[in-house]
Structure formats: structure tokens, C-alpha cells
Amino acid sequence: MSNQDKIIGLDNENIMHTYGRYPVALKSGKGVFAKGADGKEYLDVSSGIGVNSLGYCNDGWVQAVTEQLNTIQHMSNYYYNEKASLLAQQLCNSSGLSRAFFGNSGAEANECAIKVARKYSFDKYGENRNEIITLNNSFHGRTVTTLSATGQDVFHNFFFPFTDGFKYAQPNDFESVKNAVSDKTCAIMIECIQGEGGVNIMNADFVTEIAKLCSEKDILLIVDEVQTGIGRTGKLFAFEHFGIKPDLLTLAKGLGGGLPIGVCLCSEKLKDVMSPSTHGTTFGSNPVVCAGALYVLSVVNNENFLNEVCKKGDYLCEKLLKIEGVKSVRHKGLMVGIELELDNAKEMAAKCTENGLLIITAKNLLRMLPPLNITYEEIDKAVEILKTVVENK
DSSP: OOHHHHHHHHHHHHSOOOSOOOSOOEEEEEBTEEEETTSOEEEESSHHHHTOTTOBTOHHHHHHHHHHHTTOSOOOTTSOOHHHHHHHHHHHHHHTOOEEEEESSHHHHHHHHHHHHHHHHHHHHOTTOOEEEEEBTOOOOSSHHHHHHSBOGGGSSSSOSOOSOEEEEOTTOHHHHHHHOOTTEEEEEEOSEETTTTSEEOOHHHHHHHHHHHHHHTOEEEEEOTTTTTTTTSSSSGGGGGTOOOSEEEEOGGGSBTBOOEEEEEOGGGTTSOOTTSSOOSSTTOHHHHHHHHHHHHHHSOHHHHHHHHHHHHHHHHHHTTSTTEEEEEEETTEEEEEETTOOHHHHHHHHHHTTEEOEEETTEEEEOOOTTOOHHHHHHHHHHHHHHHHHO
């Protein structure tokens, strides 16, 4: 039995089967390339679902994490943490927001945003103003509450009772959002680009109208940037493409560069809503994770770097559209969804894996979230593998 088969066997025997895994056991990686336990090399354009924003084992990131690991690896949130304080400062300055809460995942960041929104309304308007409007086809996490916030019926099963207080409106249909608003509405929660929902890019007018509505009615605007944040779309934050400023912003995935992090940022008017014991976490603000995130920001929060993300995204899109069998491409920066003429994305993703390309799906699309520092030559190689797979069907 090969080493890879042993790993897969151990997994199947001992880990809950909550993932539809591909038959690959990854052992190591550098940059955009990963190596399997059997020695096979893979070009990874999924980045661990957008997490490895600078690729595998980036030298600067490894150094920052290692230095912190040799200093102090964890501390209770009862004590002050330099790395978390510096990271919060940079995130607040870059976003124009005022305070940060650190957790360990996108779902936790969204849970925090939901709690802040409801407490703000409770404090100001009373307990009955607690509904949050989200969009159909959205995805906000897998906890019972963030599943409730997720606007997809497929997720609203098995785990009853789900958390009350969520209503759903149609994306890119402002009248649908407006009609969902009532005197019970405390927040509207959107993704500027729906990632898991199929790389659906919101119209600029739709987003700005929602922001205007929220401002007029003192409804909080929550922007979920778990997948779109930290340079993925060619701006540090995707909301910058739309000329708005949220009241609450959630981040995760690419910020940690490979370590688990979630952040909820709030505006000036919300900075004192949460007080001691209203929220908390054991592992949030971990100094090792924050050291890695500070390094990621030092690289990504740079105009030239972000401009290159835009250029690479356009270059990749142009190449993909030349593949016979590709029907359309939706993208913003290096957040890319590929619609195939045969509507067989899952089959093609599996075949890509067999051919040394790690790619993921979203709904009926192939999805690419490559490292933000991927080279043009690596893009060419990824496209060539995809072309071979798709055109050979």
C-alpha cells in the first residue's frame, strides 16, 4: 500500500465524512505548487479556498510566523497582545473603520457582526428590532446562526431549529431588498461578490442603493469579505470597488496566509457597543496567527501589488475565454468563476486533479482563487492543463 493510500485509509476510518475529498494527500508545498504523498506535483489555483494568499510556505511569512512562535505562541485575551494590537491598527486604518474583534474563522467573524448589529439595535431601539436581511444565494458560514443567515435553501435542513430573525432578498434587485425592510430590520448583510454562490458580482447601483437605504434608516450595513477581502479582487477590500463604507466588515481566509483567523471590524458609531463578556474567544488574537497576518498585509496592501492582481486577473480571464468549451468567465481580480458549455464542472475538477491542477467548484462553475503572487508563467501553465482537460472532455 502506498503512503498516500495509507493516509486516505486513516482519514476514512477516523475522520467524519463531511467533505467530498479528491483522492490526493498533500504532503508539502512551495509557492503555487504542492506535492502529494506519492511525490506527484500539483499546480494549485485554489489556495486552500483562498487562504494561502501568498502561496505555500512563503519565505517572509514563514519567517514572521517562526519568529513569533519562538517568542510566545498563545496568551489569554485577559492580557494585551502587541501583534493583535498592531494588526487591528493596520486593518482599521486601511478600512476606515474603528475597532476590531479577532476570531478564528469567517463564520465566527460573521457571528460577531450579527451580535454587534443586534445589540446596537437593542440598546437604541429595544428588543424587537433584530431582523437581518441577507441575499439569496449568499453564504455566511456553517454554524447554526450563519447557516440561517445564508440565503440558500439547500443549507436549511437537518439542523432544526435554525436561528430566527433572518429574511432573504434577491441579489441585484433593490426593490426586493427595500420590500424586505420593516421596522424590525436592524441590518442588511451582503457579499459584494458571492463566492460560494457562484462568483456572482453585485451591480454597483444595487450596492450603493443599499448603502444609502441603510444610512437613511439607521440600518447597519454588514459586508462579508471573508473570501473577497485582502487583495483578492484587486482592491484591499472589495467594497472599495463600489464606493461605499460598511458599518461592519468581516474578514478571514487570505488574511492569515494559511493560519486560521477571522476579523469583525466596526465603524466609529459601533465601537463601544460590545463590552466585557458580551463576546469572546479562547484562540482569537493568537500572536502567531497575527504575526502571519501582519506579514500578509505588508505585502498585499501595496498599490503596485494590487494593480498586478487586477492585471493578472484580466490576463487569466482572456486566456480562459480562448478555451474551447468555456462558455463564460466571471471575475474580479483573481476571484474567477468559469462556466462550461457542458455544465460538468465537478467532473472537470476531478480530471484536472488527475492532470496535476488543483481547482475547485462553486455551484455549476469551476472556480479559481490562485495565490495573489502567482506569476504569468504559472497562469499559462494552469490554463494549459485546464485547456487539455476541457477540450478532451
